[in-house]
Amino acid sequence: MVDEFDDDTAQPQRTTLTYSELDVRARALADDLVAAGLQGRRALLLHPAGAEFAVAMLACLYAGVAAIPAPPPSSSGRGVERLAGIVADADVDHVITVEALAATVRAWSAAAGLDEVRLLFERGAAGSGAPSGAPDASRFPRDPSRTAFLQYTSGSTSEPKGVVVSHRALVHNIDQIGRVLGLGTDTVVASWLPHFHDMGLVGQLLSPLHRGGTAVLMSPTSFLKRPHRWMAVVSAVRATVTVGPNFAFDLVTRRTTDAQLAALDLSCLRSVLNGSEPIHAATLSRFAGRFAPAGLAPEAIVPCYGMAETTLMISAAPRGTGRVVRTVDAAALAEHRLAEPAGDSPTRRLVSSGRPVDLDVRVVDPQTGRQMPDGGVGEIWVAGGSLADGYHGRAEVTAATFGARPADAPGAGPFLRTGDLGVLSGGELFVTGRIKEMLILNGRNLYPQDLERTVREAHSLTAGGMTAVFSVPHPGGAERAVAVQEVRPADLRTVTAAELLVAVSHQVLLEHDVQLADVVLVPSGSVARTSSGKVRRGDMRTSFLDGGLRVLASASGVGHASRTATADPAGTR
Template sequence: MTTRPSRDLESSRGTAPPESPAEAAPADRRAAERQALEIVRGLVAELQGALAPPAVALDQALERELGLGSLERVELSLRLEQAFGVRLPDEAVMEAASPRDLVRALARAAPAVLERAPEPAPPLGAGVAAPASAATLVDVLRWHAERAPDRPQVILRSADEGERVITYGELWARARAVAAGLRERKLGPGETVALMLRTEEAFFAAFFGTLLAGAVPVPIYPPFRADRIEEYARRQVKILRNAGARLLVTFAEAGRVAALLRPRVTSLAEVTTVDRLAAPAPERPPLRLAAGDPALIQYTSGSTGDPKGVLLTHANVLANIRAIGEAIAIRPDDVAVSWLPLYHDMGLIGAWLGALYFGVPVVILSPLDFLARPARWLRALHAHRATLSPAPNFAFDLCGRKVADAELEGVDLSAWRLAFNGSEPVSAETLARFARRFAAYGFRPAALTPVYGLAEASVALTVSPPGRGPRLDGRVVSCGRPLPGHEVRIVDAEGRPVAERVEGRIEFRGPSVTAGYWRNPAATRATFRDGWCDSGDLGYRAEDELYVTGRVKDLIIKAGRNLHPQEIEEVAGEVPGIRKGCVAAFGVADPAIGTERLVVVAESHETAPAARERLRARVVEQVLAAIGVPPDTVVVCAPRAILKTPSGKVRRAATREAWAAGRLERRPPAWRQWARLLAEGAAARAARLPTRVREVAHGAWVWGFLGVAFAVLWALVLLLPAGRPVDRVVRRWCRVVLALVGCRLRVEGLEHLRGAGPVILAANHSSYLDTLALFAALPLDLRFVFVAKRELL
């Protein structure tokens, strides 16, 4: 692994920066606190539109009371840095709980720096050809490691824009070391290993190390926000239980969270790190895998319900990667950039594994680094003359709105030929804004490439033709045509195909489609019909291209009319005082009127009942004007009340449940969440204690009795004369011993040994009880030699 220093940070020169709060006298420090509060108040006022902003105090909660989430903090960070002439650490802004924390961070902040675009890195040139004959992901990595061990595979770009290069050879070596550590822990083929890791070198080694050991990796997202630790823990417990995870691989800082999870997941034998796992790799060849073996279990984001584990085989993943390469005409000299999380299919398969297969270097940033300073994504594209980069719609919107010209000095985006926009609804307005904003930096509108995919299809299902640019049908954006070898159709509620431009359910099939959900046959049966997979999405086709319009489960049916929640949420979010992107619309069955009631939940900073009532009336007015149907219920609630997935999607079903249970604005402080989780963990341990005591007592009895039994057996063999009598005594004694320790002996196939000469017996799963079992079961006149594992001798 090589390290490249940051090349584009220079201290700002010219006017001296203002004093930071730490450098100021007490009176000036108070003035700085007032100035910081004024900046926070101004941002909150803008978010509320025309409504008067609430008072802002030093100890108010930034998220719970002021509604400043990760996206809003991007703007807040820029304003504070400009006002105080400093550069705030990323974690200081993202982890701050109150304005007082921000003031303390300002006191410790370094002087401002001007981030200039670096000179582009020299091109790496084309790599070796993609391994068309590879049957598994392990085959792919081995292929490149043997033919181009020194070629960069991953370039990890850190917050200060320094870089660490991981080559194919280094990744192969580290993966083998992790696999050796997993084998030492007796991990069996097909068992699951959960990877709760950040965007760091450890993830790549852990993923392939798990595969090399014959196990199945299960990527899950790491903890981030302390104020939602209880929700996070409960969600991860569901995933770990469903996956049946034997091991949880995490990082040292997440040890406390892992300690909360372990007592509540009975299958979890150990929580460890990659450094503790790594062991000297044996000389023997790695376990051979087949194309039909599991490659990973990808848990869906759960925006429409509990997470489900999508089981993907090596054949599924490779089929999708190869089809994507054909659809986008990938080139040997392409370079990719991604900040997408590695626990998400778009970041894991679409960016990393796809690049690995084609021998394309991929520059990877942390999602938090992008959220803190979105311009880092664009500078990374410039620094490597990158040609491929995917992101959700909100990332294009964020860059189009928030990245300042000063952060783009010297940036050249002309090499970016495919800017994939997917993973959430694609906005025509966002695409147009992004193209206008970055045209001066060489970005071509034809590079914008809307796509559609889902975990059940591995990652991608349809892709817009490369180099064409977006195609609109009214306000709906085309997501392109199906990947080669894949089919998409639109059906009605009874499963019958519908005509072009008729909205219906999107179904698909092809070689990259999952065989089903892990340990969830009911969900698998509900999703598949006659070989077609139901996406759960609504859309229509026009000129062989797919237009996605919404989710089936989110569709609201009121008085025979189909209402799309996305449209209602967008309209309500335009009301001044309502937080844009923080609205949930859903239907609730009402037997009294025989149809569904339309409920709209909208977040606002307003707390006064009169102000909230005015907002409620404006939402009703706006929705009625837009769709011709007024909401039956409008709830104006505090910021962060609406539940979302880790990627920011509104969880409408979960929000509906919280609303129905009266829990929308009842989130306890972090310390109470920790206390409750610790208490639940202790209760889980206590509940399992009697079972554990019985297991230990039974184990002690068995091993103690076996020790006596073997001593008696040895004495019988030594004292009695050889021949049939001693054989019969030994045989009966072995059967008594097995019965007393609770081992039921069942023998099949003895007829094959009748009249046989000397035979060699080898156990397919050797244990210390094999000798007892053989003596108890085999015919007395059989001559045999027994072969056992070396470690049993």
């Protein structure tokens, strides 16, 4: 059922659990949770990627304990503030973890002033054989309305929001995932996604379990260190399904060598899901072309769309149908409508996120609340059985986000306001951007991801790094755009920073008619991202304005406490 892969090879460690072994261990731990008085309460799950997390997660589902998966604190202190915020928001006083992390977790709780947090461990998990003691199944509740888990979305560390997912919503969503992807007992899902993220938890672990398949768990660190391991593991275990965000497709395409490619056999893959962030047509084309010699079928690529507030999946391309890409007029899209390209006008390629499976998805004018006609751009609203119960302890935000009603159909819903912009055309759902991240420059609506793509494609040395584009106040009251681009400091020994800055500015001006207020080059790893790889543009904007960026080079000195007019090629991160 569960295979774990180490960080140094693409070979399994043989930490494999059958369904019987998983059930025995999970029920035994569930019995301990009930005995500890946690039934109906919440517990923080701090585990590395692996079988122990699967046991703890299922134990909570059995016992009626609301699980809160979260990344364990690192020895370097990363994540301490975020974890403390989650504990405070969820009012948690129990942590389920593994013995190997006990010292780290205790140090974290003490440093965060959480001395009353109690640590719980699985009985016998480190030894051989099944845990001792007979679990009492009669003590486990069977109530679909109970909270299955709280999914803390990536956001402010001081004000984290916990999405409350019920057992009913969980079953509804994993059922539609199973139907659209054709999951069954022969399904093997393999991915490196974090188990504390909705795609990793629901898509990678719980969905294959629901259909009697196999889940192969790989450490996110393993992928980030050597991206080719993702496809190496898929090939080794004959995975039929894998999933990742758009940036991961870019990374594995660029970082897989010809020799590594020659060792792969990806003919086993039926569904390669791309979701969690804006999907780029060029990324999918490059990925498909790169791995075609390894047997990857182009129709296996499945664009999809979802979020924690809908448990996970909202829409996806049905298995085997391939991706739908439309080239549209960029100026018309800025005016919130789809139109065929006119002459030599700028265009944009949109990738469909598929079709809704068993949810009511509508596109609504965010200002008037009225539904948009087919082909009209507006906010994506969702209703149906997969919707979460809201945000933990945040009644007002829950009502505003989960209680929307269309002005021209007040009896429908209630709907979730996703905050995403999109368009329905011929039944296909195209996600075009985020409402709050929309740039309004000189009266024009621009999507930051469009500008970010242009920045990355402006030069070969910017292609490999992450990009953040956001707007900042400019003298006179107008907003101006700023681009922050990661580069490897060592690369600036061969190409001058001035060349990169000019290339970026020129390309953005050429393609979008936008004069950037600043272009900032920062070391690799400097652009803030969520656990799923989404760019945290708000955080980057704040760092820019506060002078908190580590600048290698920039086009302007405005807005920073310290800058260098030329690159610092010796700088490292």
